[in-house]
Amino acid sequence: MFLGLDSSTQSLTAVLIDPDSGEIACQFSVNFGNDLPQYEASNGFIPGGANGEVHSNPAMWLEALDLLFSRLAAATDLSQVKMIAGSGQQHGSVYLDSSFDTRLAALDSGQNLVHQLAPAFTRQTSPIWMDTSTGEECAEITNTLGGSAEVCRRSGSIAIERFTGPQIRRFFKTDPDAYARTGRIHLVSSFIASVIAGKSVSIDYGDGAGMNLLNLATLAWDRDLLDATAPGLLEKLPSPAAATTVQGAVSGYFVGKYGLASACRCALFTGDNPASLVGMGATRPGNIVISLGTSDTFFAAMPGPKTDPNGFGHVFGNPAGGFMSLICFRNGSLAREALRDRLGLDWSAFERAALAGTREAAGTNLMLPFFGPEITPRRDFTGPVLQGSPAFESAAQPALQVRALLEGQFLNMRLHSQWMEVKTERIRLTGGASKNDGIAQLVADVFQAPVERLEVSNSAALGAALIAAAAGGHDLDALQQTFCQSSPDSALQPDSSLAPAYQDAMRRFAALLDAV
Ligand code: XUL
Numbered sequence: 300m301f302l303g304l305d306s307s308t309q310s311l312t313a314v315l316i317d318p319d320s321g322e323i324a325c326q327f328s329v330n331f332g333n334d335l336p337q338y339e340a341s342n343g344f345i346p347g348g349a350n351g352e353v354h355s356n357p358a359m360w361l362e363a364l365d366l367l368f369s370r371l372a373a374a375t376d377l378s379q380v381k382m383i384a385g386s387g388q389q390h391g392s393v394y395l396d397s398s399f400d401t402r403l404a405a406l407d408s409g410q411n412l413v414h415q416l417a418p419a420f421t422r423q424t425s426p427i428w429m430d431t432s433t434g435e436e437c438a439e440i441t442n443t444l445g446g447s448a449e450v451c452r453r454s455g456s457i458a459i460e461r462f463t464g465p466q467i468r469r470f471f472k473t474d475p476d477a478y479a480r481t482g483r484i485h486l487v488s489s490f491i492a493s494v495i496a497g498k499s500v501s502i503d504y505g506d507g508a509g510m511n512l513l514n515l516a517t518l519a520w521d522r523d524l525l526d527a528t529a530p531g532l533l534e535k536l537p538s539p540a541a542a543t544t545v546q547g548a549v550s551g552y553f554v555g556k557y558g559l560a561s562a563c564r565c566a567l568f569t570g571d572n573p574a575s576l577v578g579m580g581a582t583r584p585g586n587i588v589i590s591l592g593t594s595d596t597f598f599a600a601m602p603g604p605k606t607d608p609n610g611f612g613h614v615f616g617n618p619a620g621g622f623m624s625l626i627c628f629r630n631g632s633l634a635r636e637a638l639r640d641r642l643g644l645d646w647s648a649f650e651r652a653a654l655a656g657t658r659e660a661a662g663t664n665l666m667l668p669f670f671g672p673e674i675t676p677r678r679d680f681t682g683p684v685l686q687g688s689p690a691f692e693s694a695a696q697p698a699l700q701v702r703a704l705l706e707g708q709f710l711n712m713r714l715h716s717q718w719m720e721v722k723t724e725r726i727r728l729t730g731g732a733s734k735n736d737g738i739a740q741l742v743a744d745v746f747q748a749p750v751e752r753l754e755v756s757n758s759a760a761l762g763a764a765l766i767a768a769a770a771g772g773h774d775l776d777a778l779q780q781t782f783c784q785s786s787p788d789s790a791l792q793p794d795s796s797l798a799p800a801y802q803d804a805m806r807r808f809a810a811l812l813d814a815v
Contacts (some may be wrong), residue, residue, distance in 0.1 A: 300324060300407040301771060303764030304367070304385035305757065306491050307571055308355075308427065309343040311363040313371055314760040315380070318768050321781040325814065326757060327370045329363040338362075345429055351431035351460070353423035361412040362493060368662065372557040380559055382540070383495055383549060384566040384767035386759045387488030388572035389509040390461045390616075392445075394422035394470065397482035403497050405415050408555030412494060422474070425522045426466045433465035436472070440511065441467060443527035450737045451606050453521050454511045455614030455622075455643065464511035464528045471529035477596045484535045486510070488568035496565040497550025501540035504616025505573030513539055514776060515614060515622070516606035542569040542618035543770040547652050566770035572625050573618050577763030578755055580783025582619035582775065585724035589712065589742060591732035595631035599624050599721060607718045611675040618766050619775055622665050624719050630669045632732060634683075637670040638798055642697040646735075649701060654737035661744065661797050662804035664691040664699055665811055668707035675715050683707075684815050686807075709745035710801070710808045723748040727785070729758060736791070743793040750793075751785035 307310045308480060309331055315324040331474050338359040340346070343477040367743055371377060406415055426432075437458035444450050447457040463486065486509075489502045503526040507513040512528065514521035518539060525532045549563040576598055587599035601622045604614055615666050617623040664687025669680035670716035683704070685692045691699040726748050732738050733752055743750040743759040755761055765782060796805045 300379040300381065300763050301533070301767040302380045302383045303574075303760045303767055304383065304491065304568075305571060305574065305760035305763055306360055306385065306387040306487055306809055307343075307759065308388050308429070311360070311367050312757050312760040314757055314764045315375065316761070316768065316777060316782065318773050318781070323373075323761070323782070325375055326760070327367060327374070328692070329357055329367045334366060335359055335362055339398065344429065345424060348430075352427035353427055355391065355427050356423070357420060357425045358413050358417045360487070360491065361416055361494065364491065365411050368553065368557040377558045378560045380563050382564050382566055382767040382771040384770060385488065385491055385495070385568035386571045386764045387486060387491060387506065387568055388428055388468070389506055389570035389572060390463050391425050391427040391487040392463050392466055393420070393425050393485045393487065393490040394481045395419045395485065396421050396480050396601055399463070399483050399690055399757060400499050403493060403499070403550065406497060406550055406552035408552050412552075416494065420804065421477045422470060425487070428461045428465065431460045433460045433461045433469045436465040436468040440468065440524070440527045443539065444523060447610055448608075450511060450524070451610050453514050453516075454491070454524060455508050455515045455604060455606055456511060457610035458511050459613075462509055462511040464524060467532065468528045469736050478529065481535055483537070485537065488570060490538055492546070492565060493569035495549060495553065496546045497552065498547070499537055500546045500565070501537045501544065501567055503542040503544075503567040503569045503618070504539055505542055505618050506568070506570035506615070507539045509570055509613065512536070518616075538566060541620075542567050542573070542766055545770055548796035566767055568721040568763070569618050569766065570615060570768075572596070573623060574759040574766065576600065576623050576740065576761070576762065576764035577618050577775070577779070578758035579727045579729065579753060580779040581727055582617055582779065584621075584721050586727060587716075587723055587725075588727045588729065589736070591631060591728070591730035593632050595628040595708065595712070595730070597624075597626040597628070597716055599716070599719060601719055601721055605719060609718070611677065611715055612718065618762070624716070626675055626712070626715055627672045628708070630671065630708070634668050634670045634704065634708070635732060635734065638683075638700060641744070642694065642700065644697065644701070650735050650737040654740070655698070657698045660702060662706065662800035664688060664703040664706040665808055666700065667811060667815065668704045668711065668774040675711070684811065686811055705741045706745060707808065709742055710805050713746055714805055714809055726750045728752050729755070740791050743791045744797045747793045747795065747798050747801065750791045752789035753783060754786045
């Protein structure tokens with residue numbers, strides 16, 4: 300058995316797999332808001348942060364880990380687990396003093412994790428990926444390096460507010476004493492991995508690339524980026540390494556308390572997006588994953604560390620080797636729901652409208668589908684921009700607006716992923732809106748590629764379990780074929796007669812974006 304854990308914004312999830320039978324043996328989740336209400340973080344973060352700050356309590360993550368293992372141990376025999384791997388929400392950071400390693404080495408199964416480890420925190424709260432408070436620090440790092448293009452060339456992304464380097468710099472500037480007392484800075488992923496392994500472990504290339512600190516060409520911490528971020532940072536960071544690196548045996552704490560075997564070993568933990576790439580069976584270039592959620596994300600494997608010259612896309616390590624891109628679009632379901640409400644449609648009408656009766660209008664009317672500020676492209680839109688027939692612009696035919704909104708979202712994705720220069724052979728679609736056949740068909744038509752939908756619900760935790768099995772000697776391609784099958788009858792082929800219309804629409808969409 301191989302165990303994958305995912306520590307996300309709102310929950311901690313475990314997926315246990317048996318590669319020999321090809322089955323998921325069990326899955327459990329701890330929801331921070333429901334299961335640990337004493338932390339008063341109903342959505343997993345501390346509400347009401349000032350100046351764009353969004354923090355979580357790392358003690359809550361420790362308590363969740365004990366709770367999850369107690370649920371797992373009650374339901375299954377954990378002595379069967381050979382290897383554990385995991386993933387975490389990306390970019391979030393945990394600050395610890397020099398007692399962290401000795402505390403880990405001396406963990407007592409008779410007590411809980413929070414009680415024994417929380418005294419090591421030098422910062423009581425952890426900034427997470429939703430934090431936007433570091434605009435000033437991003438500008439400082441960028442200026443020191445000589446511009447955004449240089450930061451992007453080295454680290455795979457321009458300096459980004461939520462990324463860990465700018466967050467570390469802000470901590471250093473606002474609380475230099477606590478920064479000086481910090482002996483170790485971990486990502487959420489490497490923090491949880493360290494607790495499991497009973498010692499401070501490495502940061503993997505997948506999650507490490509989300510820090511604005513890792514040099515993608517050398518896969519080592521970049522001296523100039525470190526110096527631009529905060530003094531003495533190199534000594535505080537764990538070394539970077541590949542996700543499948545085995546770090547050693549599981550901590551005796553978990554053996555004594557939850558019945559894991561002392562021979563159970565730990566691989567590294569990675570970011571939730573790199574783990575999802577694995578869990579969606581998309582680690583080979585040519586596959587892309589589009590996740591339709593509150594925000595939409597687009598991620599895909601890439602053979603080399605090619606970077607986005609416009610700085611919208613990010614490049615992370617691919618746990619299977621090589622690299623991956625990640626592009627986030629803020630106006631995902633946010634925009635789909637805003638238009639649905641504006642037109643007074645219900646969901647089934649939304650789907651029908653997108654499909655029925657408007658096919659002849661494919662690619663004709665254009666909508667820049669931004670109902671609020673967007674990050675790809677990075678612009679302060681206050682509402683959508685429409686260009687097309689009078690019946691479209693006046694909403695006399697609401698279905699035309701629905702079609703144009705969805706087409707606009709997928710044209711925007713296609714346009715802003717061209718820098719990767721990887722031919723799209725297959726799209727794996729996930730997230731709430733992916734179940735909608737009308738929306739899924741539009742993705743196939745706009746990208747002119749087949750679309751598949753997977754039955755996987757916890758793609759990051761499943762990906763982590765597959766990474767654990769790969770670190771334990773199983774073949775990752777074979778594992779993905781077994782565990783990442785598309786749902787029967789969910790595959791959709793593109794309508795090739797629409798290819799010229801969408802090629803032309805993308806050109807006009809780009810021109811409209813430039814013009815407004
Ligand atoms: C990626 C990002 C989010 C988090 C969510 O850059 O910020 O997708 O990883 O957990």
